[in-house]
Amino acid sequence: xxxxxxxxxxxxxxxxxxxxxxxxxxxxxxxxxxxxxxxxxxxxxxxxxxxxxxxxxxxxxxxxxxxxxxxxxxxxxxxxxxxxxxxxxxxxxxxxxxxxxxxxxxxxxxxxxxxxxxxxxxxxxxxxxxxxxxxxxxxxxxxxxxxxxxxxxxxxxxxxxxxxxxxxxxxxxxxxxxxxxxxxxxxxxxxxxxxxxxxxxxxxxxxxxxxxxxxxxxxxxxxxxxxxxxxxxxxxxxxxxxxxxxxxxxxxxxxxxxxxxxxxxxxxxxxxxxxxxxxxxxxxxxxxxxxxxxxxxxxxxxxxxxxxxxxxxxxxxxxxxxxxxxxxxxxxxxxxxxxxxxxxxxxxxxxxxxxxxxxxxxxxxxxxxxxxxxxxxxxxxxxxxxxxxxxxxxxxxxxxxxxxxxxxxxxxxxxxxxxxxxxxxxxxxxxxxxxxxxxxxxxxxxxxxxxxxxxxxxxxxxxxxxxxxxxxxxxxxxxxxxxxxxxxxxxxxxxxxxxxxxxxxxxxxxxxxxxxxxxxxxxxxxxxxxxxxxxxxxxxxxxxx
Ligand code: AMP
Ligand code: MG
Numbered sequence: 001x002x003x004x005x006x007x008x009x010x011x012x013x014x015x016x017x018x019x020x021x022x023x024x025x026x027x028x029x030x031x032x033x034x035x036x037x038x039x040x041x042x043x044x045x046x047x048x049x050x051x052x053x054x055x056x057x058x059x060x061x062x063x064x065x066x067x068x069x070x071x072x073x074x075x076x077x078x079x080x081x082x083x084x085x086x087x088x089x090x091x092x093x094x095x096x097x098x099x100x101x102x103x104x105x106x107x108x109x110x111x112x113x114x115x116x117x118x119x120x121x122x123x124x125x126x127x128x129x130x131x132x133x134x135x136x137x138x139x140x141x142x143x144x145x146x147x148x149x150x151x152x153x154x155x156x157x158x159x160x161x162x163x164x165x166x167x168x169x170x171x172x173x174x175x176x177x178x179x180x181x182x183x184x185x186x187x188x189x190x191x192x193x194x195x196x197x198x199x200x201x202x203x204x205x206x207x208x209x210x211x212x213x214x215x216x217x218x219x220x221x222x223x224x225x226x227x228x229x230x231x232x233x234x235x236x237x238x239x240x241x242x243x244x245x246x247x248x249x250x251x252x253x254x255x256x257x258x259x260x261x262x263x264x265x266x267x268x269x270x271x272x273x274x275x276x277x278x279x280x281x282x283x284x285x286x287x288x289x290x291x292x293x294x295x296x297x298x299x300x301x302x303x304x305x306x307x308x309x310x311x312x313x314x315x316x317x318x319x320x321x322x323x324x325x326x327x328x329x330x331x332x333x334x335x336x337x338x339x340x341x342x343x344x345x346x347x348x349x350x351x352x353x354x355x356x357x358x359x360x361x362x363x364x365x366x367x368x369x370x371x372x373x374x375x376x377x378x379x380x381x382x383x384x385x386x387x388x389x390x391x392x393x394x395x396x397x398x399x400x401x402x403x404x405x406x407x408x409x410x411x412x413x414x415x416x417x418x419x420x421x422x423x424x425x426x427x428x429x430x431x432x433x434x435x436x437x438x439x440x441x442x443x444x445x446x447x448x449x450x451x452x453x454x455x456x457x458x459x460x461x462x463x464x465x466x467x468x469x470x471x472x473x474x475x476x477x478x479x480x481x482x483x484x485x486x487x488x489x490x491x492x493x494x495x496x497x498x499x500x501x502x503x504x505x506x507x508x509x510x511x512x513x514x515x516x517x518x519x520x521x522x523x524x525x526x527x528x529x530x531x532x533x534x535x536x537x538x539x540x541x542x543x544x545x
Contacts, residue, residue: 015069018092019130020121025235027228029099029142037142038111041225043216043232044096049086049118050139050149052201054183057081058157058496059504061164063512064177064207068133069125075178084205085180086118086138093120097141098211101219102288103339105323111219112288113143116151119211130239133177134211137203150186153179154493154537155545156202157504159299161492163206165484165511166296171274172267173296174208179504190542200497208295210240214336215288217343226346233257233347236292257344258353265337265361267294272333273368276326277376278480279305279405283315284543285324285332287339301541304483306528307402307437310395314486317543330365337361375478376409377457378471380464390456397453400446402437404527409479411435413472417458424455437527480514481525486539487532488524 022044029045031037039045057080065075074080082088089095097114104112118141120133136159137151156179166173185198212232220229234249237260244259246252271294275282282289283301291297303314310327318324324332341354348354370382373391398408411432417423428450429442436442461471484507492503510521518524532538 015071015074016090016092016123017125018090018094018121019124020092020094021130021239022098022119022122022132022235023094023096026231028096031142034140034142036140036144036146039099039113039142040223041228042099043228044098044119045142047095047097047118047141048139049089049095049135051087052085052182052184052203055081055085055087055203056181056183058153058179058181058202058501059160059508060178061160061176061508063164063167064175067125067129067131067175067207068123068177080178081180084135084178085182085203086120086135089120092123095120097143098216099143099219100213100215100288101222102213102215102286103218103336104286104288105318105321106335108222109286109288110222111143112145112215114141115144115147116140116149117206117211130209131207132209132211134206134208135203136206137182137201148186150182150201151203152186152188152545153181153200153202153496155300156204157493157496158302158489159204159206161489161504161507161511162299162302162484163296164508165514166280168512169274169278169480169483169514171278171280171296172271172294174206174211174291177205177207179204188545190536192542208291208293208297210236210291210293211297212236212240212292213288213297214290214292214340214343215286216292218287218339221343221346229343230347233260233344236260240293254348254350255353257347258357261341261344261348261354262357262360264292264294264340265357266364268333268337269330269361269365270294270368271296272330273365273372275329276369277372277478278483279308279326280483281305281312281314281324281326282329283313283318283324283541285329285336287336290333290336290340300545301543303486303539303541305405306485306539308398308405308408309402310399314539314541315543316540319540330369334358334361334365372478375474378413378461378464378466378475380466386460386463390453390460393453393456397446397449400449401441403432404435404437406480406483407435407525407527408432409475410481410525413475413479415454416468417454417461418468423458424451426451428454434527476515478515481517482510482514482521484511485524485528486537487528487535490532490535490537493537 026043029039029042060075095118099113118135118138122132140149160176160179163176180203182201184201186201187196189196281303289298301315311325313322313325374382495503
């Protein structure tokens with residue numbers, strides 16, 4: 001007779017309806033051994049997750065659990081922890097790691113692949129949606145190269161919290177179901193200075209319609225494996241782009257590939273516009289970290305702009321060239337799309353349609369950026385004749401003194417511009433005081449320039465003539481009050497490393513409603529405290545995770 005636990009497990013297994021289309025339809029690596037190697041002619045290798053001695057739940061996302069039709073009771077159970085650390089496979093799970101390549105920091109890096117990500121399969125939920133489940137940090141795979149296949153708690157908490165925060169900000173992203181500590185130490189040299197130390201290990205269960213990246217296509221083209229390239233592209237079009245109306249590979253023509261590429265360009269443009277809107281810096285926009293669905297993927301050394309500095313990058317590995325700095329993200333996305341275009345070129349056979357989609361990336365980016373800025377500033381529509389200059393000057397004013405981007409836009413929404421004389425006379429920096437990091441920078445020069453900008457801005461608002469309240473609502477709907485400030489994540493990590501997981505849940509809860517005033521949580525909307533300015537994890541991060 002089945003024990004209570006087994007019965008419960010059965011219920012869960014019934015809830016999770018696996019339909020593993022990726023492994024069913026795409027070529028597999030015939031080698032079943034789990035040792036590091038070059039894998040050719042295949043999209044994935046079967047691999048078993050590592051077994052961990054003492055897994056413990058740190059947190060889970062109730063919204064993602066709901067997407068998967070998982071009950072709260074199951075999420076609070078030991079079975080949940082055992083399942084999403086990878087110790088227990090449910091019926092229908094078929095674990096595998098995928099093969100991909102990529103350009104890292106502008107250079108072709110050859111085969112990369114899921115070195116520490118193990119896919120469990122895809123479930124179809126009760127609404128008929130397909131969700132792929134992937135464990136990050138569940139052990140080495142054939143793609144692990146020189147590394148251990150593991151992840152540490154600090155980076156797992158950062159991925160878990162940020163992917164959920166991004167979702168609630170309305171930004172396309174992979175999701176995270178859970179973060180579980182493994183009970184086993186993982187050695188990391190956080191500063192690459194020859195002083196490795198043991199850190200708690202953890203596993204995140206990521207959830208997305210698909211984890212396919214630009215690099216998945218690049219690897220086959222680089223090896224001349226055009227047949228596998230075609231299979232993967234056809235699969236992606238039929239599975240991940242069902243709205244293109246193609247249901248079988250036989251219906252696919254050269255035009256289908258170009259239509260598909262065009263949509264990838266637009267989705268990527270819209271994703272990056274969102275990043276620019278909220279001040280998110282991905283940190284490692286390598287082509288292997290670019291999702292084919294235009295989702296934000298691979299949360300590593302990302303960061304949030306605190307003082308508005310377009311040249312800022314959180315990634316210490318990139319500190320020198322700053323390739324992935326905030327202001328450069330739109331161009332890098334385009335560069336990555338060019339690499340992706342090269343990868344699928346053999347399927348299309350002509351350059352013009354691909355080039356025209358790359359142009360449309362730029363147009364789509366420009367348009368989306370303009371309408372995003374219009375919303376941020378509370379205009380009905382973007383009007384280039386006036387707004388180009390206003391945006392340019394705002395960019396300069398924000399950089400004149402260290403200004404917190406998030407606080408600035410929320411404060412801007414609270415200003416009244418009805419009486420022009422008051423705008424000019426007022427010492428507005430006093431109104432913005434919470435946004436400034438170094439009050440001694442507020443020189444007369446700055447005051448004059450800020451007032452001039454506010455005066456121009458006020459005049460521009462009068463043209464639209466929106467009631468103040470409407471403008472405020474409009475602005476607050478796109479300018480978050482709460483973001484995952486780098487130091488907040490670090491405080492939650494510090495506590496979690498001591499075994500106290502409460503702040504992880506508290507932040508998860510806070511970031512569910514990032515645009516709402518949450519008066520009892522005001523402290524989380526404050527600018528970065530001074531102690532965090534140079535602390536690792538708060539202002540700078542390495543790739544070591
Ligand atoms: P990332 O910088 O996290 O996007 O990773 C780049 C590549 O390195 C991917 O192929 C990862 O799977 C791999 N990788 C990163 N960290 C590890 C690790 N600890 N063990 C195995 N592979 C890793
Ligand atoms: Mg990656």
